[in-house]
Amino acid sequence: MFGNRWAPLGQSVWNELQQLQHEVNRAFDHWNETGSLPGLAVFPPMRVWEVEHDVFVEAELPGVQLDQLEIFVTGQSLLTLKGERHLPELGKAVQLRQERGVGKFSRSLTLPTQVDDGRVEAKLENGVLTLRLPKHEGAKPRRINVKAM
């Protein structure tokens, strides 16, 4: 059984999918699950790093298009990513395996410093979102001159 990558808001759809997954597992019980898939509790998984003037946030969002994604910065330090991933429309296709999460997601994260929310840059490339969030003036390191006594 695969781990849910995120908890969707559309619970009824999810229940249906889990039911389907159960049926698929029963029908194809010879399929050998290795457990090598990362059982991620949160979606999207993120990386955050800091340089002198900026905070960078990277998130893995395969299958999410820019128009299905909303990015918010609240109070200069709370970052929220919201969006939705859809199943492809394939008409009368029968689903044989489902491991990829589907549905709505929302995730908030407190940034390590305050940022200038007016100058945030976002890029979504090959399913990877990269945000550059310039640090707020007050949060930048300041060099202290030490007087030789």
Added chain:
Amino acid sequence: MTETMPKPNEAARKKTFTPRVDIYETEHDLLLFADMPGVDPNEIELHYERGELRLTGKVKPRSQVGHLVLSEYDLGDFQRSFQIRELIDATRIEAEYKNGVLKISLPKAEAVKPKRVAVKVQ
């Protein structure tokens, strides 16, 4: 379609991840969708031989210089193999990579497509 396990020496190489996949069957083909974020579109390889489909994608290096505050995933290549029992027309396998998702279309060979059988009325 059954998953086939990588040989131990392949798995022990540098970080390689198993992409999550969805598989669908239509009248004419099998469709496979694999989540492979951050892969270089020019470094995706599909190999099909004797019923085994192997897909690999090399991740594009990304600069992450600085002080790491949070890290919920590692960078690495993707690889996964499947044994396909249905007869596939290997010459017409198609793949496209978009938004970090690899879509592979495996057309069924003519011999296994459903055929309408005419019934003679006596």
